[in-house]
Amino acid sequence: MAEGLQLRKFLAPEFIFGAGARELAGRYARNFGGRKVLVVSDPGVVRAGWTADVTKSLEAEGLPYVLFTALTPNPKAEEVMAGVALYREERCDVIVAVGGGSPIDCAKGIGIVSSNHRHILEFEGVDMVKAPMPPLICIPTTGGTSADVSQFAIISNPLERVKIAIISKSVVPDIALIDPITLTTMDPYLTACTGLDAMTHAIEAFVSTASSSMTDLHALEAVKILSSSLIPSIRNPEDQELRSQVMMGSLQAGLAFSNAILGANHAMAHSLGGALDLAHGECNAILLDHVIDFNFDAAPERFERIAQAMGLDLRGIPVLQKKKLLIEHVRSMKAQAGVARTLAEVGVGVDDLKQYSEHALKDPCMATNPRRASKRDIEVVYEESL
Numbered sequence: 038m039a040e041g042l043q044l045r046k047f048l049a050p051e052f053i054f055g056a057g058a059r060e061l062a063g064r065y066a067r068n069f070g071g072r073k074v075l076v077v078s079d080p081g082v083v084r085a086g087w088t089a090d091v092t093k094s095l096e097a098e099g100l101p102y103v104l105f106t107a108l109t110p111n112p113k114a115e116e117v118m119a120g121v122a123l124y125r126e127e128r129c130d131v132i133v134a135v136g137g138g139s140p141i142d143c144a145k146g147i148g149i150v151s152s153n154h155r156h157i158l159e160f161e162g163v164d165m166v167k168a169p170m171p172p173l174i175c176i177p178t179t180g181g182t183s184a185d186v187s188q189f190a191i192i193s194n195p196l197e198r199v200k201i202a203i204i205s206k207s208v209v210p211d212i213a214l215i216d217p218i219t220l221t222t223m224d225p226y227l228t229a230c231t232g233l234d235a236m237t238h239a240i241e242a243f244v245s246t247a248s249s250s251m252t253d254l255h256a257l258e259a260v261k262i263l264s265s266s267l268i269p270s271i272r273n274p275e276d277q278e279l280r281s282q283v284m285m286g287s288l289q290a291g292l293a294f295s296n297a298i299l300g301a302n303h304a305m306a307h308s309l310g311g312a313l314d315l316a317h318g319e320c321n322a323i324l325l326d327h328v329i330d331f332n333f334d335a336a337p338e339r340f341e342r343i344a345q346a347m348g349l350d351l352r353g354i355p356v357l358q359k360k361k362l363l364i365e366h367v368r369s370m371k372a373q374a375g376v377a378r379t380l381a382e383v384g385v386g387v388d389d390l391k392q393y394s395e396h397a398l399k400d401p402c403m404a405t406n407p408r409r410a411s412k413r414d415i416e417v418v419y420e421e422s423l
Contacts, residue, residue: 045249047296048206050186052213054288056277059087059176059216062133063094069172069211071131074102075124077144079109082136085222087178091135103127108143111193111200111314117146117157124151133174134210137231138182138191138317141175145190145208148173157192161201163401166208173210178219180270180283181231181318183238183291185213193311200311202401204298215288217281225271228283229374230318232267235259235287236370237321240329240343241300242293244336245405249297256293260346262286268373301410302328304400305419308393315383322376323383326367327421333360335408381423390419 053061066074074095078088083106095102105123108116124132124147134144146157148170153160160166175185184190190203220228239259242252266282273279305328306320333340337356344351344363351359371377385393394415397403403410 043249045251047249047251048188048209049292049295050210050213052186052215052288054215054285056216056218058214059090059219060094061214062091062174062176063096063098063100065174065212065214066095066100066131066133067098069131071100071172073127073129074100074131074133075120075127075129075147076102076104076133076135077108077120077140077147078104078106078135079140080106082140082178085178087176087219087222088135091133091176095133103129108139110139110316111310112139112143112146113193113195114157117143117150117192120147121150131172131174133176135176135178137177137179138184141177141182141184142190142192144173144175145170145184146192149190149203149208158194158201160203163204166203166205169207175210175213176219177213177215179223179227179231180220180280180287181234183235183287183294185210185215186288186291187295189295191307193314198312199396200307202307204401209295215284217284218277220280220284221275221277223274225274225375228271228274229376230316230322231287232263232270232283233322233325233371233374233376234318235290236263236267237302237325238290238294238299239263240325241302242290242297243343244332244339244407245297245300246407247297247405252293252297255289256297257342257346259286259290259293260343262289264347268370271374298405299402300328300406301332301397301403301415301418304397304403304406305393305415307400307402308396309380309385311396312389312393313384319376319378319383322371323378323380324418324422326364326371327418329367330360330364331410331414331418332406332408333363339407379423380419385419385423387420387423390416393419
């Protein structure tokens with residue numbers, strides 16, 4: 038069947054993009070009929086002042102709220118369950134998440150459990166969330182995870198040292214208030230890691246076996262925007278226009294991957310992050326050039342279009358040379374962003390790779406990777422990233 042005739046669905050929340058969007062949280066919580074709001078954030082975002090901007094907007098609408106910030110990067114299952122206990126105890130009926138992927142994923146987890154009355158770890162996989170969550174409003178403060186527009190929630194299980202992926206249209210927020218001004222307080226390392234996470238989203242979505250013309254549109258636009266704005270934004274942190282471009286690139290990548298799903302890069306990064314509690318964006322960045330190397334021959338035309346979107350001129354060059362130029366360009370981008378550590382430098386040993394590969398192979402993201410991978414294939418990619 039011609040690609041244009043294949044059935045495809047595209048899911049996105051309502052979103053508002055632009056300076057001041059964060060201050061609309063109170064209005065939307067009121068519109069959703071909220072009587073008491075659980076605000077999920079983290080200590081760093083609170084210190085930056087963004088959480089206070091949101092709670093002021095709730096106060097302006099006369100809405101009582103309770104704040105939950107007892108969470109860490111890579112939100113843990115027990116943190117989600119503690120948030121659920123607070124949500125129930127305080128009789129909340131709306132959730133507002135302020136922060137990066139960790140607070141947003143934690144908020145999603147709280148919403149899932151509060152409606153479905155089972156432990157968060159029981160929802161791993163695709164379409165396992167049956168009952169809809171309470172209204173969820175997301176205010177992202179990093180330019181990378183796109184948790185605010187995606188049907189993904191990633192939760193860590195420290196006992197098993199793994200991350201689980203929950204993928205369901207039930208976890209798509211009701212509205213995302215995307216305010217690029219919030220990016221101005223990100224340090225260079227966080228800007229780099231989250232920006233390279235967004236770049237990985239876009240690349241994986243474009244080569245995914247579940248890609249479509251609609252996701253392609255967003256994925257290539259994300260590659261183009263992030264290629265031109267990410268490194269300058271790291272060097273000029275106060276430049277609001279550059280920050281806005283990075284946030285738009287992240288949004289476009291989010292709309293792409295939420296619908297096309299991802300691939301081996303994310304499956305392997307989830308496995309690493311679950312075992313070592315590492316920054317998700319750094320895990321993706323460490324692996325990115327090596328996964329491109331592994332996948333390139335399965336979708337050479339697609340990777341060529343990615344290279345062109347990055348600004349590379351590949352006219353009249355043999356395919357092998359195109360692959361080499363793309364990988365060199367990605368490595369150069371990582372170096373300029375300051376994300377240069379190898380897996381060995383973040384604490385990964387050769388003896389760990391077998392277990393990490395087993396976990397990666399079971400990750401739902403692996404299902405849409407353009408090249409079928411065996412456990413040994415994944416081990417080799419990890420080995421090359423050491």
